[in-house]
Amino acid sequence: MALRIIFMGTPEFSVSTLRALAEAGHDIVAVYSQPPRPAGRRGLDLTKSPVHQAAEQLGIPVLTPLNFKAEEDRQAFQAFEADVAVVVAYGLLLPEAILNGTRLGCYNGHASLLPRWRGAAPIQRAIMAGDAETGMMVMKMDKGLDTGPVALTRTVAIGPDMTGGELHDALKLVGAEAMREAMARLEAGDLALTPQPAEGVLYAAKIDKAETHIDFSWSAGDVHNHIRALSPFPGAWFEAEINGRVERIKVLASQLAQGSGKPGEVLDDVLTIACGEGAVRLTRLQKAGGKPLPAVDFLRGAPLGPGTVAH
Structure with missing residues (x-):
């Protein structure tokens, strides 16, 4: 029954x-x-x-x-x-x-x-x-x-x-x-x-908007886990200067990568970013009002080359 x-x-x-x-x-x-x-x-x-x-x-x-x-x-x-x-x-x-x-x-x-x-x-x-x-x-x-x-x-x-x-x-x-x-x-x-x-x-406290910001002073493992945990919603983000204007960029996917430098520093032409320890490669991103894009397509309209700082 x-x-x-x-x-x-x-x-x-x-x-x-x-x-x-x-x-x-x-x-x-x-x-x-x-x-x-x-x-x-x-x-x-x-x-x-x-x-x-x-x-x-x-x-x-x-x-x-x-x-x-x-x-x-x-x-x-x-x-x-x-x-x-x-x-x-x-x-x-x-x-x-x-x-x-x-x-x-x-x-x-x-x-x-x-x-x-x-x-x-x-x-x-x-x-x-x-x-x-x-x-x-x-x-x-x-x-x-x-x-x-x-x-x-x-x-x-x-x-x-x-x-x-x-x-x-x-x-x-x-x-x-x-x-x-x-x-x-x-x-x-x-x-x-x-x-x-x-x-x-x-x-497991509710996700607060304030904690969605990416802190690149963390270890690469923590940054990667932070990004993937918040993908696709609400989305982890950072800010960087693109074509003379500071923009907020949402990161929807990443990978652990090799490299070191100042936390937040872009290390190469494929969006490898230095963390407090190690580095992450950002593989899928989205500008405010834009579509989610693979990094290679994102970079065509948003040059974030070596030396750029994400914060």
Whole structure:
């Protein structure tokens, strides 16, 4: 017998799990997502979240409360009489009234190997730290921040040049299959829970705009990890003088390279830049208002030759 599921999610990352549960034959009685946000040049258009749009395509009713402080919103949630709530990147901390508002509780799909990288930006933080692997975990939620017992784990390797976008796309598919399996086990009464260890806790703070700037005084390894973690969004950047004008340049891909010099100094004609230790070669870049380009094409319109300083 299929589970009655309330699905809670917002970004494109969550859509694969929503679709996987629907394809598995579960009865998704409602979808909760963040409210439509202003969009367009003037911010006058309201855009529904990717999960909201996917739910409408599937014919599932969508609710978008700002939070669950209002008693009527809590009662509406409980009135669905769901067996379980599935939460994937919803964007709200859930109060106990919601955590306990279904027969079997709430299960979260989280993109890290808990307890490492609890919090908002586990994908980017794992790459920034140079982790060799991460994964998706299905856990039963409690009132803490990603502290609940773990039901299922799937591991994903992080390649040395893998970007945040590439890891995001790998994890969303792994997470969908993991949640499909977890709900099948839950339905069968065969889903075991294991408490998270007390050791190894790290928090993945939300990415702040101020930290997207590239600091070439760091080691080449740290600079490379910083660039790939933030690619394609929000994007790591530096400033340099191009044709007599200082411009901001976003870097979407890089490689570790040989060379040394003053941090930020361009060392050759293929955009190798000296770091505090070692060097990186910038391989894909984007000027403000421009298209992402391979370095060889970027350099045709933006001469950044040897001796130029990136800062």
